[in-house]
Amino acid sequence: MPKQKTHKGTKKRFRLTGTGKAKHRQSGTSHLAARMDQKRKRNLRGTTVVAEVDAKRIRQALGDNSY
16 A cells, blocks of 8 residues: 655645644735735734634645644
């Protein structure tokens, strides 16, 4: 049986927590932030947890490695 390879695009964008949830960076934070109000920019900071429906696919693509 061949080994399952880690999906490199998923590895760059997601990270698993200790309990197996998937974290990701919020979208819309890299540029064009001057037109946003402060509240929106503030709320886009940090990371958020992915919905459990998508987290299952992400865990599979990562091969259950945390990275």
